[in-house]
Amino acid sequence: MKKLINAADDVVADALHGVEAAHGDRFRVTYDPFVVIRADAPVKGKVGLISGGGSGHEPMHGGFVGPGMLDAACPGEVFTSPTPDQMAAATKAVDGGAGVIHIVKNYTGDVMNFDMAAELGKSDEIEVETILTNDDVAVEDSLYTAGRRGVGVTVLVEKICGGAADDGRDLHQVAELGRRVNAQGRSMGMALTPCITPASGEPSFELADDEVEIGIGIHGEPGRFREKLGPASQVAERLMGPILEDLPFASGDRVLAFVNGMGGTPLLELYIMYAEVAKIAAEHGLTIERNLIGNYITSLEMQGCSITLLRLDDEFIRYWDAPVNTPGLRWGA
Amino acid sequence: MPIDRDHALAWMQRFADEMAEHRQELVRLDTAIGDGDHGTNMNRGMQKALEKLAASEQADPGAVLKTVAMALISSVGGAAGPLYGTLLLQMGTALSGQAEIDQAVFVVAWRKGLEGVKARGKAELGDKTMIDALTPAIDALERAADLPAGLQAAVGAAEQGMNATTPLVARKGRASYLGDRSAGHQDPGATSTYYLFKSAAETLAA
Numbered sequence: 277m278k279k280l281i282n283a284a285d286d287v288v289a290d291a292l293h294g295v296e297a298a299h300g301d302r303f304r305v306t307y308d309p310f311v312v313i314r315a316d317a318p319v320k321g322k323v324g325l326i327s328g329g330g331s332g333h334e335p336m337h338g339g340f341v342g343p344g345m346l347d348a349a350c351p352g353e354v355f356t357s358p359t360p361d362q363m364a365a366a367t368k369a370v371d372g373g374a375g376v377i378h379i380v381k382n383y384t385g386d387v388m389n390f391d392m393a394a395e396l397g398k399s400d401e402i403e404v405e406t407i408l409t410n411d412d413v414a415v416e417d418s419l420y421t422a423g424r425r426g427v428g429v430t431v432l433v434e435k436i437c438g439g440a441a442d443d444g445r446d447l448h449q450v451a452e453l454g455r456r457v458n459a460q461g462r463s464m465g466m467a468l469t470p471c472i473t474p475a476s477g478e479p480s481f482e483l484a485d486d487e488v489e490i491g492i493g494i495h496g497e498p499g500r501f502r503e504k505l506g507p508a509s510q511v512a513e514r515l516m517g518p519i520l521e522d523l524p525f526a527s528g529d530r531v532l533a534f535v536n537g538m539g540g541t542p543l544l545e546l547y548i549m550y551a552e553v554a555k556i557a558a559e560h561g562l563t564i565e566r567n568l569i570g571n572y573i574t575s576l577e578m579q580g581c582s583i584t585l586l587r588l589d590d591e592f593i594r595y596w597d598a599p600v601n602t603p604g605l606r607w608g609a
Numbered sequence: 610m611p612i613d614r615d616h617a618l619a620w621m622q623r624f625a626d627e628m629a630e631h632r633q634e635l636v637r638l639d640t641a642i643g644d645g646d647h648g649t650n651m652n653r654g655m656q657k658a659l660e661k662l663a664a665s666e667q668a669d670p671g672a673v674l675k676t677v678a679m680a681l682i683s684s685v686g687g688a689a690g691p692l693y694g695t696l697l698l699q700m701g702t703a704l705s706g707q708a709e710i711d712q713a714v715f716v717v718a719w720r721k722g723l724e725g726v727k728a729r730g731k732a733e734l735g736d737k738t739m740i741d742a743l744t745p746a747i748d749a750l751e752r753a754a755d756l757p758a759g760l761q762a763a764v765g766a767a768e769q770g771m772n773a774t775t776p777l778v779a780r781k782g783r784a785s786y787l788g789d790r791s792a793g794h795q796d797p798g799a800t801s802t803y804y805l806f807k808s809a810a811e812t813l814a815a
Contacts, residue, residue: 309683352687353650353686354646355644355645356646356650356685356686357687358686359682360691384688385689388688389690391729392682392694414786421785421786421788425786475646475649476649478637480640493786497643
């Protein structure tokens with residue numbers, strides 16, 4: 277394993293020192309517990325938005341803290357959900373009197389820790405709503421699994437809810453909007469290589485040189501199946517097929533198409549994938565009205581990508597287009 | 610001999626040692642079917658727990674377990690933090706204010722802890738989780754003639770329960786994403802639970 281680190285146990289704290297050094301003008305960073313908070317929080321009268329999750333997915337979530345998106349983020353250890361203390365501290369820091377929304381990706385640990393944070397927070401008299409994202413069609417949603425994972429749609433929920441909160445929508449409206457975005461979005465990912473966590477130093481799974489893993493999660497979890505690597509057009513079919521079938525998307529739908537890199541794949545290849553996605557979308561009669569291409573929800577140095585399609589309506593578009601000013605996403609501001 | 614505060618402290622120290630010693634083993638098990646952080650997280654949490662135990666006086670065994678629970682909840686994260694935190698918090702609450710604990714009271718505390726874990730994780734016996742080691746171990750502790758025999762029997766039962774997770778298909782946690790591919794791997798949570806009972810037998814029977 278070769279990594280640009282000082283010590284495996286210190287990666288989160290060391291990276292946060294870098295974040296603070298780079299963005300100290302826009303963030304407050306606390307180290308006990310780890311929380312990244314926008315400098316002007318709490319914003320009086322605005323619904324506060326927080327999220328959190330394991331580290332190793334940057335820029336999610338810390339890179340999405342700022343006007344128009346999140347008010348605070350709770351980074352856990354690498355691939356490990358943060359603790360209730362972090363969430364409670366973040367909730368308190370961003371409550372501007374209009375309540376706070378927790379955006380939680382559906383993973384066992386994340387859900388349990390956010391549940392415990394909500395239980396601890398009850399006495400603080402801050403009204404909290406939770407949006408659970410679970411858009412990964414690679415996981416069978418049944419009694420026999422922990423349910424679908426929250427992946428790409430999380431970025432879209434954070435952006436659209438951020439726009440709505442800025443627009444003065446109330447706690448329940450923003451929470452309902454976020455749940456609607458989650459319900460209208462579907463994702464699936466694949467890997468060309470595994471990733472290596474600093475703590476284990478070992479690849480998360482083994483793949484032959486000519487194989488790909490289809491249906492991976494964002495923590496190096498193995499996926500649905502593996503097969504010989506084909507051309508990008510074939511990989512795009514493998515991911516788009518289950519996504520289109522699941523919602524299902526129908527001819528005439530307006531969509532946002534999000535091609536996300538897992539951290540180790542160059543933009544050159546992500547644009548090749550986007551071309552294939554656009555072609556398949558057109559064949560199915562979908563109109564791509566908005567897009568996002570780049571590394572936004574990553575899995576350390578994993579090579580691969582995920583595709584997210586979100587069925588759009590005018591409200592989603594309005595808040596997607598609203599100004600945002602964060603290190604990870606910035607437009608109109 | 611009943612369990613007193615010093616027993617409980619020795620138990621937690623021994624469990625922390627086991628987590629440090631078996632960190633890589635737990636990471637390997639978790640890498641196969643999860644995300645590879647279980648050993649690292651449990652080790653970090655128990656080291657934090659030892660710091661907290663050293664920093665203040667613990668009145669009784671229940672207080673020891675509650676202190677460890679709070680340290681795990683606030684430092685581990687993942688699924689293990691809330692689950693082990695809930696287990697020990699429920700046990701500590703059940704034992705609250707009692708200087709000495711006999712076999713029957715200890716069994717009641719474990720049952721409270723197990724209920725808490727089931728509620729927190731929404732899991733049942735056979736889902737390939739720590740519950741598969743906890744359940745038979747508590748049953749064995751309850752059936753035995755006395756506490757030392759019960760602790761010995763519990764270790765054996767926890768080990769059997771841990772081994773029995775290998776062929777199971779996971780229904781909870783990240784391992785459940787693998788479906789049938791999770792079979793053939795021993796569950797890391799059941800494994801750390803086996804070490805919890807092993808530490809108990811080595812320290813509480815004296």
